[in-house]
Amino acid sequence: MIKQTQTKLFDFSDTDLDFCAGSKALFPSVFKKVLANGxxxxxxxxxxxxxxxxxxxxxxxxxxxxxxxxxxxxxxxxxxxxxxxxxxxxxxxxxxxxxxxxxxxxxxxxASLGWTLAYESGLVQLYKMKYLDERDLYVRFVFAAAGARKNVLNVCVGKTANESTGVITDANAFDAHKSNTDVIVGFEWMFNHVTTTTTDSYNYSQGFSTHGKGLIVGSKYHLVIMSNVANSQFFGRVNAIVPTACMNYAKLDYPIVIGLYSTIAMTGTSSNEIPQFYDNSNGASAYIGSIPVSFDHSNSLQGQMSGSTQAISSFYPSSLDNFNTTAAFPIPLFEKTTRQYLGNVSGGLYRNEILYQDITLNISNIPTLTTDIDFSNYVAQHITFTSTSNSYIHGFVAPVEEMKIA
Structure with missing residues (x-):
């Protein structure tokens, strides 16, 4: 059987990628390889x-x-x-x-994801990707500079950009990241929460004891990166750009960018950096354009996502399926300041609920690859907001399957 090639899977350990989540100096070249160049x-x-x-x-x-x-x-x-x-x-x-x-x-x-590198200068890369209706979308990354800093990226998605300057010009895009040329505190893709230069050029093996495994799933239409910031509490990270199906407002006609919001300086260190989906009064862990988004309609301090795993069991009952099968479900989206419903993530990334006692919680075991029960496609699975309690287990899955079927 000829298998689909639209959505692609990469491992941090792949030959000629060969990096870890702390490899700050390697990230610009790794992104070019995965997104555009192969x-x-x-x-x-x-x-x-x-x-x-x-x-x-x-x-x-x-x-x-x-x-x-x-x-x-x-x-x-x-x-x-x-x-x-x-x-x-x-x-x-x-x-x-x-x-x-x-x-x-x-x-x-x-093969790369098929994005186009439209601009590169210093720490800034500007790409063109596709939305599901084949419109061009610009994605702007700002990488962390060398020195004793955390490995953190700023990300901005917009419909328009100046390819000569690398600046996003879309009025609805996340304003702080349209034109900055160095990483700034706030909304971030965080890969390492420790200020160090030691791991800057580490390969996968060198960084494994600190950062463990890492997987990337993506296509022309989406990007999901699953990694670990360090071998400590709250280590799991899912950074992503995935399409949405939202209410008919122009400001919501964008993919969602998922990261975290931190107020700790780039040169500051927290051994248990802010958990990814902890509600921060200064900002959100995800944005659709410039609109802050929550994954839960709770108004609690941990309302970015429900503070506790809601499932009673990790698997369907034997009356439905004798094999240990866990369900994945669409991610609902709520406007953060009002908790009003906006829509859903429309593909590329899903939630799942699994109890902590059914997972080996360490960086050498997650993220993991499993398969779906219908077509035996690979599914990348990761846990964020991690601690040894069901109050801190939040699962995400990224299927390696077509995002768009013509």
Whole structure:
């Protein structure tokens, strides 16, 4: 079966990514590889086709892994993204119904999400992604500078931008991040909450004991990054840009940007940095354009998301399913200052409720990969707001499946 290639999965440990959540100096290049350029380019030494099974052979250890999407380009005219079914040290096998033009010099690399890098200068990168109706959307990232600072990004999404200056010009975009050229305190994508230079250029193995695992799921239409800030309480982080289906207001016609809001200076350190979805009086953990969003309609201090896991069990009862099956459900969105309903996340990221005693809570075990019961697609699962109590367990899942079916 030929598998979909629209939504892609990446691991922080992938060859030629090879970074950890604390690798501050590597983040600008990693983002370019994942979003726009691809990575781990190799040249094929020979190709064989048997029916719809295609095997590429390399003269070296290629470093590719199964279940990634490979961009294959040949001077004979072939140019496609294909799903890697299996690998050996020096071969890659995929399924393809038409191999016309797969000849001459064949080049491969792990395919990017297909975003376009429109501007880059210093710590600023401006990309174009797509909304589900194929409109262009601009995404602006500002990375943390070198030195004893936390690894934190500012993110801004807008419909218009000046590609010559890298500035978002959309009046409805998050104002503080339209034009700043250095990271500022407030709404953030946080990857490391400790001010250090030690991990700045760490590879995955070097950073594993501190930051553990990391996964990325995305497409032209969305981006979800699951990681851990450190091996301490409240370590899980889900940073994302995902589409929404909201009330018919122009200011809500945007994807939601999910991060956290912190008032601790970039050079300050908190061993148990603000939990991701703790309600902060100064701002929200998520924004649709410039509108602050809560994931819960509670007016409590922890109202960004309900303070306690509501599920009684992690799994369906045996009367429904004899296998340990956990449900995922759409994420409701509420305007933060009024807790009035806005709509839902329309795809790419979902909530799930699982009890802490059913999870191994440490950075070497989460995020995890599981599969859905209908199509056996991979699903990335992560836990945020973590402590050894059901009052602090909040689960998210990002399915590796098509966001948009034409």
């Amino acid at each position: 990575y781990n380019a190799k040249t094929v030494s020979s190709v064989s086709v048997s029916g719809s099974n295609v095997t590429l052979t390399y003269g070296v250890n290629h470093g590719y892994v199964a279940d990634r999407v490979l961009q294959v380009t040949a001077t004979g005219g072939y140019s496609k993204e294909v799903y890697i079914d299996s690998v050996t040290t020096n071969t890659v096998t995929f399924t393809e119904s038409t191999t016309t033009g797969l000849s001459g010099t064949i080049s491969t690399k792990v």
